[in-house]
Amino acid sequence: MRYWLMKSEPDEVSVDDVLAAPGHTVAWFGVRNYQARNFMRDDMAVGDGVLFYHSSCAEPGVAGIAEVASGAYPDQSQFEAGGKYFDPKATREQPRWISVDVRGIEKTRLLPLSEMRTMPALEDMVLLQKGSRLSISPVTEAQWKAIVARLHQAPPPACAPVSKTAAKKGA
Numbered sequence: 609m610r611y612w613l614m615k616s617e618p619d620e621v622s623v624d625d626v627l628a629a630p631g632h633t634v635a636w637f638g639v640r641n642y643q644a645r646n647f648m649r650d651d652m653a654v655g656d657g658v659l660f661y662h663s664s665c666a667e668p669g670v671a672g673i674a675e676v677a678s679g680a681y682p683d684q685s686q687f688e689a690g691g692k693y694f695d696p697k698a699t700r701e702q703p704r705w706i707s708v709d710v711r712g713i714e715k716t717r718l719l720p721l722s723e724m725r726t727m728p729a730l731e732d733m734v735l736l737q738k739g740s741r742l743s744i745s746p747v748t749e750a751q752w753k754a755i756v757a758r759l760h761q762a763p764p765p766a767c768a769p770v771s772k773t774a775a776k777k778g779a
Contacts, residue, residue, distance in 0.1 A: 609653075609655060609656055609657065610651060610652070610653065610656045610657075610746065611656065611657040611658075611659070611746070611747040611748070611749060611751070611752040612647070612652065612656060612657065612658050612659070612676070612744060612745070612746060612747060613658075613659045613661050613670075613733075613734075613735055613744070613745050613746075613747050614636060614658050614659070614660060614661060614674075614710065614743070614744050615661045615662075615663040615742075615743045615744070616636075616660065616661070616662065616663065617662070617663055617664045617665065618662045618665050618671070619665070620638075621634060622662065622671070623660045623662070623671045623672035623674075623712060623715050624715065626660070626672070626674065626710065626711075626712035627672075627712040627715060629712075631711065632711050632712040632713075633677050633709050633710065633711045633712075634709065634710055635683075635684075635707045635708075635709055635710075636648070636707055636708050636709070636710050637683045637684070637685045637693065637707045638683070638685055638692070638693045639683070639705060639706070639707075639743055639744065640693065640695075640705065641742060641743060641744075643742060644742050644743050644744040644745075645704075645705060645706050647744050647745075647746065648680050648706045648707070648708050648744065649680045649706045651746075652676045652679075652680065652708055653676060653679075654675075654676055654677060654678060654679065655675055655676065656675060656676040657673070657674075657675055657747075657752055658673070658674040658675055658676060658710055659673065659674075659747060659752070659755060660672040660673065660674045660710075660712070661735075662718070663743075667718060667720050667721075668720070668721045669718045669719050669720035669721050669722075669723070669724065670716065670718070670719040670724070670755060670759065671715065671716065671718050671719075672712060672713070672714055672715045672716050673712075673713045673714045673716060673756065673759070674710045674711055674712045674713055675710070675711050675713060676708055676709070676710060676711075677708070677709040677710060677711035678708055678709035679708070680706045680707070680708055681706070681707055681708075682700070682703035682705070682706065682707070683703070683705040683706055683707040684707070685705075686698040686703060686704060686705045687700065687703075693705075716759040716760070717759060717762075717763055719755060719758055719759050721735075723758075723763070723764065724736065724755070727754060727755075727758065729750060729751060729754035730751055730754060730755070732748075732751075733747065733748075733751050734746065734747075
């Protein structure tokens with residue numbers, strides 16, 4: 609079994625959308641990076657663990673846990689002329705882009721990117737490396753366990769607001 613972090617913009621497909629879908633399952637479409645495509649095509653298997661990551665939003669981070677629910681198959685969005693993910697070089701005989709189905713398991717508290725950066729167990733995580741922009745990246749078993757454990761803990765306390773009385777006293 610392998611583990612993956614898969615990024616999705618929540619205004620396109622959120623963890624809530626996946627959990628509301630029939631069978632809690634959606635096609636993971638629109639990946640247009642060759643390395644991410646190759647992970648789906650060559651390395652993912654049914655049952656692999658997925659950290660569902662919300663990206664390009666006010667507070668990016670892991671928002672849920674999912675699993676790979678199908679083998680790789682051609683991403684239909686590459687054939688939709690005029691669509692956001694259309695690829696004029698792709699043909700049905702030789703598709704260029706791949707999808708897998710992802711099944712949502714659980715919505716969790718948000719584990720923000722900022723909190724992930726403070727976790728020593730994640731110092732080598734692909735997501736946290738300078739310049740990393742992959743929409744799909746491998747996660748080690750140790751990283752998976754550390755993140756899942758943190759997701760099931762209460763978030764760290766926020767800074768307590770300073771009372772007006774304490775502020776006036778210079779505290």
